[in-house]
Amino acid sequence: MSLEEKVDLVVKRTGVSRKELQQLIEKKKKEMGGLISDEGALHLVARDLGVAFSEIDEYKPVKVYVKDLRPEMRSVTITGRVNRIYPVREFEKRGVKGKIASMIVSDLTGDIRVVLWGDHVDLVEKEKIREGMIIRVIKGYIKEGLKGELEVHVGKGGSLEIEPEGIDDKEYPVIEKRLVKLGDLVPEMQDVDVEATIQKIYPTTIFSRESGEGKRKSVILSDETGNVRAILWNESAELVEEAKEGDVLRIEGGYTKLGLQGDVELHVGKLARITLKPTKEQDKKRTVKLNALELGMSAVDVEGRVVEISNVKEFARSDGTTGTLASLVIMDETGSVRVVVWDEQVENVIDAEPGDILRIKGGYTKTGMKGEVEVHVGRFSKIELISPEEQILQVTPKSTPPRKFLFQLENDEFVEVRGTIRRLLRKKVVYETCPTCSRRLNGNGLCVMCGKVEPVLSLTVNALIDDGTAVAKALFTGREAEKLLNMRAKEAFEIAKKEGDEAAPLKMRAYDIEGRELILMAKSVLNPSTGKITLKVYSFKEANPKDEAEKLLSSIESVKQ
Structure with missing residues (x-):
């Protein structure tokens, strides 16, 4: 069927004039950012008017990729693989309650957030849409998100197809999720996934905002690469109210910011997904013997007698700032380990002498220069240095290794x-x-x-x-x-x-x-x-x-x- 025959068919079935139809075609092309031909626009207009060419014509509308999307587009049809689904949220506007769901959809050219409204949210709540599936958004519209990024919204005028037919799976690759180590976090990262041990929990604070009362909860997270402060807001803060130190917290979809003291903070807002893994009673944190230390341990507590001290050293960071570090060797009855102390914590060991007892809470283990395990002490760790005189007062047992020939x-x-x-x-x-x-x-x-x-x-x-x-x-x-x-x-x-x-x-x-x-x-x-x-x-x-x-x-x- 030629283009002219299709125009005649639409005019005949709908009663619109050829001039009106041409105006609708031009409007549709503008909505699609000029990415489709007259014939492609005619197909979309015909479908809007209730005329389907699918039974009599093999024409396939032009594909629109993520990279082609523009802010002015309306009635967008786009296909992609769901690589992340965010929790459903409830809202109230002008006294009317509603729900909203969102997900990240990707194709070969990029990814974009798809926001679902109204009855479409049920597809997420009832798990009819799951991560890894391919979906097609029909008659979505483009909006700018809070940070200026493009989003595809699907309201009552749009629809969704789940696992549509005739799709080449290779065009929609599965994006492998990667957990980011705390030591690799830098400011201004988006959609960050981490899993770490809760080292310290601070009380929830309440603050006022235009929409009512807000909540903010701060925790210190630790893994084998370091420590970081995580700040959870509102609904996310409520989800960790029952958390305890030593529990493992998995955060999907966080974002990083530069804190007031120049360090990286991990923020957890309404779009993030949180999973809390409580620590079993038998696994609760205790002082670890030095011979039991392994790589990858976070929020670890150790204690030992200082047997070797190195000079405090300064070094230049990649951002041009100067840092300090000190290293000591401590021992207990099972073995010895090198302890590396960073920046402001150096002040706590500056007066250390051989024979002192060093207690560390919330350290983490890393690989040393020669492949051995080291205990590192960061900003959120705690150090207690006990002199021999204080040891007598505290009746602290000496960590003496066995005498051998x-x-x-x-x-x-x-x-x-x-x-x-x-x-x-x-x-x-x-x-x-x-x-x-x-x-x-x-x-x-x-x-x-x-x-x-x-x-x-x-x-x-x-x-x-x-x-x-x-x-x-x-x-x-x-x-x-x-x-x-x-x-x-x-x-x-x-x-x-x-x-x-x-x-x-x-x-x-x-x-x-x-x-x-x-x-x-x-x-x-x-x-x-x-x-x-x-x-x-x-x-x-x-x-x-x-x-x-x-x-x-x-x-x-x-x-x-």
């Missing part, structure tokens, strides 16, 4: 060893290291991780220790090396430079050190090539004969009992 040691044990320093190995003692990651710099002064840096000097002392059952190499680094030599790194550097001998500082102190009996708190590391154990020393003290005698008597008494 050298011949008993296996790989990766955290132990206490009593032995005599037989010999200092005459090796290079002063190294240039990276101020950020503490790695040794290469010959060109470059850090393999951080690039060009301003180096800092660090000491490393290798010694042979003998406990009567075996001999092992003990490695003293950083402050423990300075303590052993009774010499700062800069002083050792000047001595080595003056003498022209990299081992000169060791030779100078060997007479005072060799033959000393020490108690080491250390980690055993097995060299798979040689089969020999090296002790990485975290702290040490002089062996006290009286204390050792009392310990021996105590162990004899326990055996008798």
Whole structure:
């Protein structure tokens, strides 16, 4: 059937004049942004007038893609896959109550929010439309959303087809949902999905607005990449009233903003979907032993004795601001772990000394430079530092590793060893290291991780220790090396430079050190090539004969009992 024959058919069946029909065709083309031909517009006008060509004509109207949509369009027909459905909301306008539903529909060219009104909302409430389905919107109209983005609205004049026939599934790909890690959040992100542990809950606040009373609830979320403040508004705030710290909160369709203190906040409004996963009683948060730490743990509580402290370091962020970090090594009776403290939390550990107890609440674990587990302390974590004097007052039990002989040691044990320093190995003692990651710099002064840096000097002392059952190499680094030599790194550097001998500082102190009996708190590391154990020393003290005698008597008494 030709175009002219179709015009005659519409005139005959509807009674409109050819001039009126031409005006309707031009109006329809304008509504569609000029994207359709005269014949395509005629088909749409004929359908509006109750005339269907489908039984006598094979003509297929032009496809309209998401990228083609314009603000002035009316009577839009568009097809797409439903990739997200938002909760149905109720509203009241001029005393009349109603419901509204919305979803994100996508095709190969992009995605757009489709808003359903009136009876169309039932399709969502009764789950006749589900995520993953392909739908066709007929006679929708384009509006601008609150943020200026385009939306397709479907009111009483429009309709929906679910899984329409003749559709090429490949044109409507399934968009894989991806949860965003908290550490990857940046300002001005839209439709963000996260799943994280609730670390802290703040009371709900009530505020006044034009439409009545509003609610705002703030929680701190944590995952293995960091912490973030989430702010839930009105209906979303009500959905988490029964939440408890330790519960897992899944947020779909949140958005991020820059907070008052320059940090990223996650906001949860009326279009978001919230799922709360309560924590079982047996899984409630408790202090985790250090040997039980795993990657990906969030809102974790740990406690241990400080055995190693690094200098506070400054670094430049990608946005040009300066941050600070400090790192410590703590131990308990099961093992040791490096703790990395960030920014304002550094002030809480600036006075830490070996022997202090460090309690951390709401930390999170990450991978260290060498693939090991680290505990990180961010803005929303809590730190408590307890000095030895305070420990006596609080009757805090000491986290002392088990005493072992050298011949008993296996790989990766955290132990206490009593032995005599037989010999200092005459090796290079002063190294240039990276101020950020503490790695040794290469010959060109470059850090393999951080690039060009301003180096800092660090000491490393290798010694042979003998406990009567075996001999092992003990490695003293950083402050423990300075303590052993009774010499700062800069002083050792000047001595080595003056003498022209990299081992000169060791030779100078060997007479005072060799033959000393020490108690080491250390980690055993097995060299798979040689089969020999090296002790990485975290702290040490002089062996006290009286204390050792009392310990021996105590162990004899326990055996008798």
